[in-house]
Amino acid sequence: MVSDRNLVRNVIIICAILALMYFAWLIVDVLLMVFASILLSIVFHSLAVPFSRVTRMPLRYAVFPVAVLLVGAIGTVLYLFGSTLQAQVIELMQGLPTAWEGLKERLHLEGLGLDLIQRAESVAPSGITILSGFTSNVFEALVGAFLVLVGGIYFALEPTLYRDLLLKLWPENKREDISRVLHSITGDLLAFLKAQFIAMLVVGVLAYIGLSIIGVPSALALALFACLAEFVPLIGPIISAIPALLIALTLGLDTALWTLLVFIVVQQSESNVITPLLQERMVSLPPAVTLFAVVVFGSIFGVMGIILATPLTVLTFSAIRNHPR
Incomplete structure (x- = not known):
């Protein structure tokens, strides 16, 4: 009888675990947004500490003005450079079709890849479908960004409260x-975010300088894209180089080769100079692990998985490394 009761209890526990896993899978997008909010709250809290020391404002109340100042600073930068960015992005979008046509002509003259291009054009979605999907995705992204921002502020206002709630899941x-x-995981994530921000900033600045020197149009827009894409390691830099190379092809093969050289130099500088200097204060992730983490999380969770793949991997490594013996 006792063994039967234990069997029934074990079966119930297993069913409950499976049910929780299924429920977590259904709300995986929400869980990823919560994780993104936690990352943002770490940024807000780390900036609120020196702000509190300077203003002598209680740390809890320093989070909100820091969040407002940070969002305001980003908004001010976008406002000041908005006209330039808008003009260059428009120029970029107008130049891409021309670059594509030029690439098709080059391939046609050389007898390479024409059939592949025609097949790609035949299965490509129509402009209306692309516009509809793009509008829907932009709206969802804006709503998600707003929720992440608000969640990040709430988490940063009372981190102890949410930590204590989480700790209640374990025995006393x-x-x-x-x-x-x-605490260790938070420190590792903060170190990762600081290092990633520095790397993104350096890549953006170097890309802008290099593209401006060789005279590639839309240098600021392309550099901004390279800066943002740097958050996704290994894959992001490759993707960020594609529009620049297509634009450069409109100016000639020599310009395209110089553009390729710029991106190679920038990425080599980031990989061999910047990252080693920053890795002393962050979790060191093997390149193979980082690559397959992006592939795995992207395959399972989609775009959000690709964006958050590296911080999720940092969290996993930190949890394993600091797990109590």
């Missing part, structure tokens, strides 16, 4: 060890 005798693990 384990909570001290888990608290230390959470």
